Amino acid sequence: MEIDSVRVESSLWIGNKRYRASLSGWYFSWTEVDKRNREKKTISVPVSEVIGVKEGRVEIQPQKKVEDTDLDFTLFYVKHNSKGNGIRAPWSLGRTQFCCPSRGLKTSLLVFINPFGGKKRGKQIFHSLVAPLFELAGISSHVVVTERANQARDYILKKDLTGFDGVICVGGDGMFSELLHGVIGRTQQEAGVSEHDPTVMLQPCDLHIGIIPAGSTDCVCFTTMGNNDPVTSTLHIIIGDSQPLDVCSVHYQSTLVRYSVSMVGYGFYGDVLAESERHRWMGPLRYDYSGCMVYLCNRSYPGLVQYLPADSHSSSPRDNTRCLSGCRVCSESKERLFPHFESSSSLYSANVSQYSSELEGEWVTVEGRFKCISLTCVSSSCPRSPKGLSPSAHLADGTADLILVRETNSLGFLTYLHRHTNTQDQFDLPFVEVHRVKAVRFSLPPGEEEEEEEEEYEEGDREIQVSTENVLEDPEKLCCSNTAGHSQQHLTGRKERGNVTKSRVKRRGFVCGPCGTKPRSVSVWNCDGEILPHTEISCRVQGQLVRLFARGIEDSTTP
Numbered sequence: 001m002e003i004d005s006v007r008v009e010s011s012l013w014i015g016n017k018r019y020r021a022s023l024s025g026w027y028f029s030w031t032e033v034d035k036r037n038r039e040k041k042t043i044s045v046p047v048s049e050v051i052g053v054k055e056g057r058v059e060i061q062p063q064k065k066v067e068d069t070d071l072d073f074t075l076f077y078v079k080h081n082s083k084g085n086g087i088r089a090p091w092s093l094g095r096t097q098f099c100c101p102s103r104g105l106k107t108s109l110l111v112f113i114n115p116f117g118g119k120k121r122g123k124q125i126f127h128s129l130v131a132p133l134f135e136l137a138g139i140s141s142h143v144v145v146t147e148r149a150n151q152a153r154d155y156i157l158k159k160d161l162t163g164f165d166g167v168i169c170v171g172g173d174g175m176f177s178e179l180l181h182g183v184i185g186r187t188q189q190e191a192g193v194s195e196h197d198p199t200v201m202l203q204p205c206d207l208h209i210g211i212i213p214a215g216s217t218d219c220v221c222f223t224t225m226g227n228n229d230p231v232t233s234t235l236h237i238i239i240g241d242s243q244p245l246d247v248c249s250v251h252y253q254s255t256l257v258r259y260s261v262s263m264v265g266y267g268f269y270g271d272v273l274a275e276s277e278r279h280r281w282m283g284p285l286r287y288d289y290s291g292c293m294v295y296l297c298n299r300s301y302p303g304l305v306q307y308l309p310a311d312s313h314s315s316s317p318r319d320n321t322r323c324l325s326g327c328r329v330c331s332e333s334k335e336r337l338f339p340h341f342e343s344s345s346s347l348y349s350a351n352v353s354q355y356s357s358e359l360e361g362e363w364v365t366v367e368g369r370f371k372c373i374s375l376t377c378v379s380s381s382c383p384r385s386p387k388g389l390s391p392s393a394h395l396a397d398g399t400a401d402l403i404l405v406r407e408t409n410s411l412g413f414l415t416y417l418h419r420h421t422n423t424q425d426q427f428d429l430p431f432v433e434v435h436r437v438k439a440v441r442f443s444l445p446p447g448e449e450e451e452e453e454e455e456e457y458e459e460g461d462r463e464i465q466v467s468t469e470n471v472l473e474d475p476e477k478l479c480c481s482n483t484a485g486h487s488q489q490h491l492t493g494r495k496e497r498g499n500v501t502k503s504r505v506k507r508r509g510f511v512c513g514p515c516g517t518k519p520r521s522v523s524v525w526n527c528d529g530e531i532l533p534h535t536e537i538s539c540r541v542q543g544q545l546v547r548l549f550a551r552g553i554e555d556s557t558t559p
């Protein structure tokens with residue numbers, strides 16, 4: 001059922017024919033639709049002429065008879081017959097028996113609430129705004145209030161999900177990321193696909209994800225809905241909207257590190273995240289505070305970026321378009337996994353071999369010092385930046401936008417940041433470039449790792465600990481300039497040898513004023529709000545890998 005302020009729409013059956021029924025203005029109408037969704041004859045009844053609506057298949061004449069069924073209802077109304085011979089045509093009792101099959105299919109959702117996300121209002125938002133609407137729509141939900149990080153991800157990976165039509169998170173981008181990892185991981189396990197193989201095309205996921213925003217940035221929600229309003233999100237879930245979404249897989253050598261939807265960011269955004277973890281108690285404000293601190297440190301980092309450009313004919317990050325509901329670029333994308341006219345499995349198998357050879361295209365190399373490097377599959381808009389990191393990026397076109405901001409002075413970088421908040425073009429600056437890409441690799445330029453005063457790490461023979469788990473075991477051990485190099489010591493999990501030289505840190509003779517520590521030549525990667533345990537990573541876009549209960553941003557010019 002679809003609801004807005006003036007129209008209620010639903011699919012109903014009369015006998016073996018399907019009808020689109022709508023309550024609009026003062027009329028209840030039903031239009032026959034054929035198998036190709038073409039509309040045929042419409043019957044409209046003014047609401048003021050409805051005599052009654054009864055559950056089941058009801059007859060009044062010649063005598064009252066009720067066949068009680070859950071899925072049927074009968075509408076009685078005034079029927080205007082065709083004109084008589086000069087006298088007023090008689091009215092009769094109109095009667096139509098409708099069948100509503102969707103009433104019999106009860107939707108069931110698995111809901112995870114992070115009680116500590118954002119302003120810690122997750123539970124309140126769910127119980128006061130979401131649960132009453134689910135109840136009204138006859139949707140049942142199984143609610144899990146999380147007690148630890150990664151509980152939702154592990155639940156989806158391991159528990160029996162039979163009977164659930166979707167998984168919902170009440171929280172921020174971190175909570176969404178847990179569901180994303182759970183749903184993708186489970187789908188690959190069931191399909192026997194290795195997530196670690198960077199050349200493999202992953203299996204698209206059927207289980208839909210819904211987001212009730214209750215976090216700090218709420219970027220994925222804002223980007224796919226156009227706002228971060230819990231009621232809007234709930235209504236999209238109830239009506240079962242379906243929006244495919246590109247996902248970026250991040251690898252270190254041949255190990256999957258994480259998936260990302262909103263941002264894989266190095267330099268400024270990595271440093272802001274590392275700094276902000278020390279101020280979690282500030283709630284969402286921690287990003288504003290840390291943003292100012294890191295801005296004042298005015299750092300830039302050396303890097304070697306390689307990217308595989310996407311086909312520039314279909315779209316470009318500077319074409320001034322917006323990806324809106326029903327986007328043509330997304331629906332025509334050759335990278336999509338959910339085709340409209342073929343079964344997804346046949347297209348999937350046809351694409352598998354093509355996929356790995358795609359990675360052998362023409363890679364472009366850019367070397368230099370960067371204020372920040374950001375890769376985003378979507379526009380990454382959020383309340384702080386309503387048009388986002390890359391305003392013309394597409395939700396489901398199988399590409400991502402790579403934004404390279406080269407070393408510049410503080411005022412230049414402030415101009416760049418500030419343009420995220422207004423209508424000016426943030427890419428129209430001499431030190432900024434943006435590319436639409438299918439894959440990206442990052443490494444430290446040769447020689448950058450060869451620095452003195454490197455006391456923590458020895459080349460080759462020293463063990464460090466890395467993990468694909470949440471890496472911030474002890475955020476207190478990170479400080480704003482003390483990001484990648486040192487942070488890698490504090491990660492937990494799988495042990496690995498020989499990755500140390502590339503993570504070495506550079507110390508210079510001076511101390512940074514704002515944070516009081518020595519600058520370093522290596523930053524960290526911020527992957528949707530998680531710090532990655534590696535510096536040298538490779539990323540690739542997996543087109544339309546997951547589906548959200550959303551429909552993209554509606555064109556505000558259309559009522």
Ligand SMILES: CCCCCCCCCCCCC/C=C/[C@@H](O)[C@H](COP(=O)(O)O)NC(=O)CCCCC
Binds near residue numbers: 173215218384420
């Ligand atoms: C002078 C005004 C400067 C304003 C700069 C605005 C730039 C905004 C770009 C926003 C990109 C957001 C990308 C999303 C990242 C989130 O996944 C991540 C985790 O969110 P959450 O789970 O809700 O905590 N958020 C961040 O990394 C925060 C980035 C903040 C940057 C200022």
Ligand SMILES: Nc1ncnc2c1ncn2[C@@H]1O[C@H](COP(=O)(O)OP(=O)(O)O)[C@@H](O)[C@H]1O
Binds near residue numbers: 118170174175217
């Ligand atoms: N009960 C919990 N205790 C601690 N951390 C949790 C809990 N539930 C989820 N998390 C973790 O908290 C992190 C932040 O959650 P999120 O809902 O995104 O809030 P925010 O937007 O404020 O960062 C996520 O990475 C998630 O894994």
Ligand SMILES: [Ca+2]
Binds near residue numbers: 246394397
């Ligand atoms: Ca995209």
